[in-house]
Amino acid sequence: MSANPEPTAAPALTVTALPPFKPDLYERAWTSIPHPTLPLIATAHQKSVTVFSLSTLSAHSSLTGGHSRSVRSVAWKPNLGPGKLCLVTGSFDSTAGLWRWEGGDKADNLEVEITAGGNGAADSDDGDGDDKDDWEFTLVLEGHDSEVKSAAFSPAGQYLATCSRDKSVWIWEDVGATEADDEWETVAVLNEHDGDVKAVAWCPEHNRAGRGRYSADVLASASYDNTVRVWREDGDGEWVCVAVLEGHDGTVWGLQWEPRPAAARFPRLMTWSADRTVRLWTLQEEDDGDGDDGAGTAPRHAWGGLGGIPNTMRRSLKEEWKCTAVLPQAHTRDIYSAAWSADSGLLASTGSDGVIAVYKEEPQQASAAAGNGTGMTDAEAAVALDGDVPMTNGHSTAGGGKTPEAPPTAWRVMATVAGAHGPYEVNHITWCKRYDAACPSERRGVEEMLVTTGDDGVVRPWQVS
Amino acid sequence: MDKDNANPTILTASQLPTRQQKKRKTSSDGLKGGFLANISPKVSFLSGPFCDTPWSDDADSDDDFTDEPIDEQEIYDLISNISDPEHPISLGQLAVVNLPDIQITPTPSAMMEANTLTRVLVKITPTITHCSLATVIGLGVRVRLEQALPPNYRVDIMIKEGTHSQDDQVNKQLADKERVAAALENDTLKGVLDKMLETCL
Numbered sequence: 001m002s003a004n005p006e007p008t009a010a011p012a013l014t015v016t017a018l019p020p021f022k023p024d025l026y027e028r029a030w031t032s033i034p035h036p037t038l039p040l041i042a043t044a045h046q047k048s049v050t051v052f053s054l055s056t057l058s059a060h061s062s063l064t065g066g067h068s069r070s071v072r073s074v075a076w077k078p079n080l081g082p083g084k085l086c087l088v089t090g091s092f093d094s095t096a097g098l099w100r101w102e103g104g105d106k107a108d109n110l111e112v113e114i115t116a117g118g119n120g121a122a123d124s125d126d127g128d129g130d131d132k133d134d135w136e137f138t139l140v141l142e143g144h145d146s147e148v149k150s151a152a153f154s155p156a157g158q159y160l161a162t163c164s165r166d167k168s169v170w171i172w173e174d175v176g177a178t179e180a181d182d183e184w185e186t187v188a189v190l191n192e193h194d195g196d197v198k199a200v201a202w203c204p205e206h207n208r209a210g211r212g213r214y215s216a217d218v219l220a221s222a223s224y225d226n227t228v229r230v231w232r233e234d235g236d237g238e239w240v241c242v243a244v245l246e247g248h249d250g251t252v253w254g255l256q257w258e259p260r261p262a263a264a265r266f267p268r269l270m271t272w273s274a275d276r277t278v279r280l281w282t283l284q285e286e287d288d289g290d291g292d293d294g295a296g297t298a299p300r301h302a303w304g305g306l307g308g309i310p311n312t313m314r315r316s317l318k319e320e321w322k323c324t325a326v327l328p329q330a331h332t333r334d335i336y337s338a339a340w341s342a343d344s345g346l347l348a349s350t351g352s353d354g355v356i357a358v359y360k361e362e363p364q365q366a367s368a369a370a371g372n373g374t375g376m377t378d379a380e381a382a383v384a385l386d387g388d389v390p391m392t393n394g395h396s397t398a399g400g401g402k403t404p405e406a407p408p409t410a411w412r413v414m415a416t417v418a419g420a421h422g423p424y425e426v427n428h429i430t431w432c433k434r435y436d437a438a439c440p441s442e443r444r445g446v447e448e449m450l451v452t453t454g455d456d457g458v459v460r461p462w463q464v465s
Numbered sequence: 466m467d468k469d470n471a472n473p474t475i476l477t478a479s480q481l482p483t484r485q486q487k488k489r490k491t492s493s494d495g496l497k498g499g500f501l502a503n504i505s506p507k508v509s510f511l512s513g514p515f516c517d518t519p520w521s522d523d524a525d526s527d528d529d530f531t532d533e534p535i536d537e538q539e540i541y542d543l544i545s546n547i548s549d550p551e552h553p554i555s556l557g558q559l560a561v562v563n564l565p566d567i568q569i570t571p572t573p574s575a576m577m578e579a580n581t582l583t584r585v586l587v588k589i590t591p592t593i594t595h596c597s598l599a600t601v602i603g604l605g606v607r608v609r610l611e612q613a614l615p616p617n618y619r620v621d622i623m624i625k626e627g628t629h630s631q632d633d634q635v636n637k638q639l640a641d642k643e644r645v646a647a648a649l650e651n652d653t654l655k656g657v658l659d660k661m662l663e664t665c666l
Contacts (some may be wrong), residue, residue: 423617
């Protein structure tokens, strides 16, 4: 490909297929979730989960026999001790399952894979004659009336959220005496959505904060009712909806919080939809206004320093979230999945059209210089949204106590790949670290790749360069 | 059990669109006197999940696929023999599916590359505006086409405008991959679908 003659244009990215994980699963696979720290990725397909090693790109273990219908989602429990694995599965059989892997001999391999990269791990796997899976189905979480679509652990692992076609979100709390003691209690059932709840996601710990009487935990849910809701826990242990994000014109298939927000900004929220758009939403933060102690005008964003004001005096509060970007159109059918990289800040999306698109956020001037057809600026996005979005290109009113506006940016498509899984739909995309032998050893555990999961049962890594 | 539409208008085999000397299985012997022997149970719509077989390639791919492009008539032939869940009559005879309401985009052409995404839009016409089985009929059409067509086909099923009181809701359900997958894992619903599709073989 020849270089773009436009001197100010950023170089485009190249997305190259790497050999798929082995074995092929042959039938529809829904999602593949990388372990937060270990070189493992868990793929939900049929009534089971296959865990692949990112070192050997082959199966590490599998979870079978726990569910009577398809497993739709899977999530790793964070912050466990060495050699221990725990994950939760959400199934069409209306339950969520908790699984533990104590690992025996294989436990050591996990650490080997991390420290030695692909080489050592490949050898030790080959030498391990014990094919017996060490996963134990330790607990079934019952309560939903119909298919469980998604499950997610809070950053500390204390809470688990599940959601279902029954329109509800359930929050479960780990009340076990020890990590191995699997006892979970239902602490909330949230019934405000008008349709299936397709996905739930907890805000990561970076830059989040309690607000007024709310704790620091923040949950968001995406629904068939075209909306996204944001939930917080108040001082009395009640979970309340603090915002309804309206703008999508179709089922919201999923959502992800910004993994590494800039400066002291609250993480943005990315959502994707059957309306073929990816949207970014920003919390409209306001500093604690001094002297506004009266009910009704109390501070709307208290960063934990409001000791003097009794809870009852604070407005009970809604948060204001605005759609601040619509990514450039890259898909012709439902967007089933998108992923936001903590390392590079790049976004990637995929869906029914089998296309992978990768987007980059750039200062607005650079994007404008790059010419037509490369992206939609915030301002253009605002127009596309019928003007119900604040202009972020310098026209916003600078209120005295407000957090300074983020510098204006625009998103640009850096690469697209058509037919990523041949003629098949692609159900999921994620970023994860490379640990395979084909990656130079000094880049293992550092370099990022994309992994897509399709209706063809293939789980495929992609190099992005 | 009461039917939503006890006396539907029924087309005879000769009134149905066909290509040349196509052999058509008719179920006309089941039509006399409005007497309907097999009554399917009412189903709870898309209430359960699953999907075990649909996507494998060998089962349904005819050699036709490689020779000439699939056209609207061929789509019609794939779905017109599906049985109505209430009446032992085909969707073609009930005019629930109609040739003019099938669109293929892009227009079929022999020049097309093998993996070009091709959209098949089928608008179905429920026999009466409040027909509660519209979702099941739509699901049957979607499942039939997904099983029979190559994987580069994207099947969209919609209720024909103005023919059903809740068409938006039905359209949204039928377009939802996850719901369709889940519905096919529901034994009761799967049983109804299997019965509808029996007559396609």
